[in-house]
Amino acid sequence: MEDREPGHQDHDLIPDATEEVxxxxxxxxDHPSTKPVxxxxxxxxxxxxxxxxxxxPIGLVAGAGIALYKRLRP
Structure with a gap:
């Protein structure tokens, strides 16, 4: 069986999120992700x-996290 990588890689989520923030x-x-987050x-x-x-405060962090995740992995 051949090992194929998935279409998007979730293990790159932390570096992607860090760069986005x-x-x-x-x-x-002016950044396109700021308003949705x-x-x-x-x-x-x-x-x-x-x-x-x-x-x-927990809701605020969770809401921002979900919105950022949806911007990074649509």
Whole structure:
């Protein structure tokens, strides 16, 4: 059986995310990923405030993380 690599490699996620966050920090709101990640963070914070088990800071980080992941691996 032949070993083939998958279409996208999840083991490159951390370096990709690090590079994306660095470029977002340098370019600010001009970077195309900044606004979707901020919207995801806001949605996560609101959801964390509404849910009884999760606090808003956890929701904020989770929302931003999900939005960043969706930008890197659509």
């Amino acid at each position: 660095k470029s977002m920090a340098k370019q600010g709101l 901020l919207v995801g963070a806001a949605i996560g914070a609101v959801a964390g405030g509404i849910l009884p088990v999760v606090t808003w």
